Every structure is written in structure tokens, then in C-alpha cells.
Amino acid sequence: MSTINPYQAYQQNSVFTASPQELTLMLYNGCVKFIKMAKRAMLEKNFQEKNTNIIKAQNIVQELRATLDLDIEISKNMDQLYEYMYTRLVEANTKNDVEILEEVEAYTRDMRDTWKEAMGLAKGK
Template sequence: MATINPYQAYQQNSVMTASPQELTLMLYNGSLKFMKLAKKAMAENNFQEKNTNIIKAQNITQELRVTLDPDAEISKNMEQLYEYMYTRLIEANTKNDVAILEEVEGLMVELRDTWKQVMGMVKNG
């Protein structure tokens, strides 16, 4: 009989019941989590762990990019920014460069914080 991890069940339920805005916030936070784990792995010279976590951050960046609304004017700029971040993540991974990873992390923090502000403004309408 399989045991159910309560934390995983909670996480899965959170994703299933989240609004599109909350899902975007979860993507931003997930990307930041994986970049932090990748930096830790870099410091420990754990290349497999670094690679795995940077690829997860890349996948999230791609997901953010493909979910942009093509009709929204800002989407063109956002697409370019996500593409830049994706490319820089590849560079950080291949060059094992923590400075590049921190650059992308800084951009992702700005996007996440801006998204949180927008969500707050919409909620308070």
C-alpha cells in the first residue's frame, strides 16, 4: 500500500485549485527555488544537481513564455525577456557561472514582485 505524503497532497491540491494568476506566481517562485538549489549545488561542486535544477528553471521560463497572450502588447517584450533569461540559464549551466545565474535570479525576482503587486491591485480593484 502506497503512503501518501501530506505535503505532496497539499501541493497538488493547491495547484489544482489555483487561479491562473496564482499559477503564474507559483511558476515564478518555483523557478527561484530551482535557481537557489542550483547555486547551492555549484558551491558544492555537485554538477549533476546543478544541471538538474537549472534545467527545471529553464523549463519554467519556457512555460512562462509560451503562456503569454499573443494579443497583449506587453507580451512581445516579455517574450524577449524570457528568451534572454532562458539563454542566460543555458550559459550559466555550461560555464558553471554563478554570476550569470544570479543575474537571471534578479530578473525573476523583479518579475515575481511586480506580478504580486499587480495581483494585489486587481484583487483590491
Template sequence: MATINPYQAYQQNSAMTASPQELTLMLYNGSLKFMKLAKRAMADKKFEEKNTNIIKAQNIVQELRVTLNLDIEMSVSLGQMYEYMYNRLLEANMKNDLTALEEVETLMIDMRNTWKQAMALAKKN
């Protein structure tokens, strides 16, 4: 009989019960986690681990991009930003470019923080 990891069960339950806004925040946080792991792997010259984590971050950026509501004007600009971030992650991976990875990390932190502020404002109203 398989043992259930309580942390995994909690994470799965959190994702299943989260609002769309909370899911977006989870995606931002997940991408940052994978970029941090990729940076560490890059420093340790663990290139397979770096590759795996950058691909995970890229997948999250793609998910953020494809879930945009293009009927909203701001979504077009966000889509372009996500595309830029995706391409910079690709470059970081192919060229082991720490600068590109850190650039995307900084952009993602800004986007995550802005999203958190928007969520807080929405709760107040």
C-alpha cells in the same frame, strides 16, 4: 499500499485549484527555488544536481514564455525577456557561470514582485 505524502497532496491540490494568476506566481517562486538550489549545488561542486536544477528553472521559464497571450502588446516584450533569461540559464549551466545565474535570479525576483503587486491591485479593484 502506497503512502500519500500530505505535503505533496497539498501542493497538488493547490495547483489544481489555483487561479491563472496564482499559477503564474507559483511558477515564478518555483524557478527561484530551483535557481537557489542550483547555486548551492554549484558552490558544493555537485554538477549533476546543479544541472538538474537549472534545467528545471529553464523549463519553468519556457512555460512562462509559451503561455503568454501574444495578442497583448506587453507579451512580446515579456517573451523577449524570458528568452534572454532562458539563454542566460543555459550559459550558466554550460559554463558554471554563477554571475549569469544570479543575474537571472535577480530578474526573476523583480518579475515575481511586480506580479505580486499587480495581483494585489487587481484584488483591490
């Protein structure tokens, strides 16, 4: 008999009940988290964990790209930035370069913070 971890159940419910805006924020937060984990693994020379976490970050960047409406001009610019970030993550993985991870993390944090601010403005806060 398997036991349900309450934290996992909470996480699952929060994803299922989140608005599209909140899901985007979760993606940005997840990307930052996986980049940080990859940096730590890289510094510890745990290359399997580094690879796993960079791939998770790449998957999130690809998901963010997939949500763009390319009929909107700003989305075209964001698509180019996401493509750049994805390419840099691949490069960081192959070169074991922490500085590249820090660059992509900074972009992701800036985009997350801007998104969070836009969500607040949209809610009238």
C-alpha cells in the same frame, strides 16, 4: 501499500485549485527556488544537481513564455526577456557561472514581485 505524503497531497491540491494568476506566481517562485538550488549545487561542485535544477528553471521560463498572448504589446517584450533569461540559464549551466544565475534570479524576483503587486491591485488591496 503506498502512503500518501500529506505535504505532497497539499501541494497537488493547491495547484489544482489555484487561479491562473496564482499559478503564474507559483511558477515564478519555483524558478527562484530552482535557481537558488542550482547556485548552491554549483558552489558545492555537485554538477548533476546543478544541471537538474537549471533545467527545471529553464522549463519554467519556457512555460511562462508559452502563456504569453503575443497579440498584446507588452507580451512581446516579456517574450524577449524570457528568451534572454533562458539563454542565460543555458550559458550559466555550460560555464558553471554563479553570477549569471544571480542575474537571472534577480530578473525572476523582480517579475515575481511585480506580478504579486499586480495581483493585489487587481483584488483591490
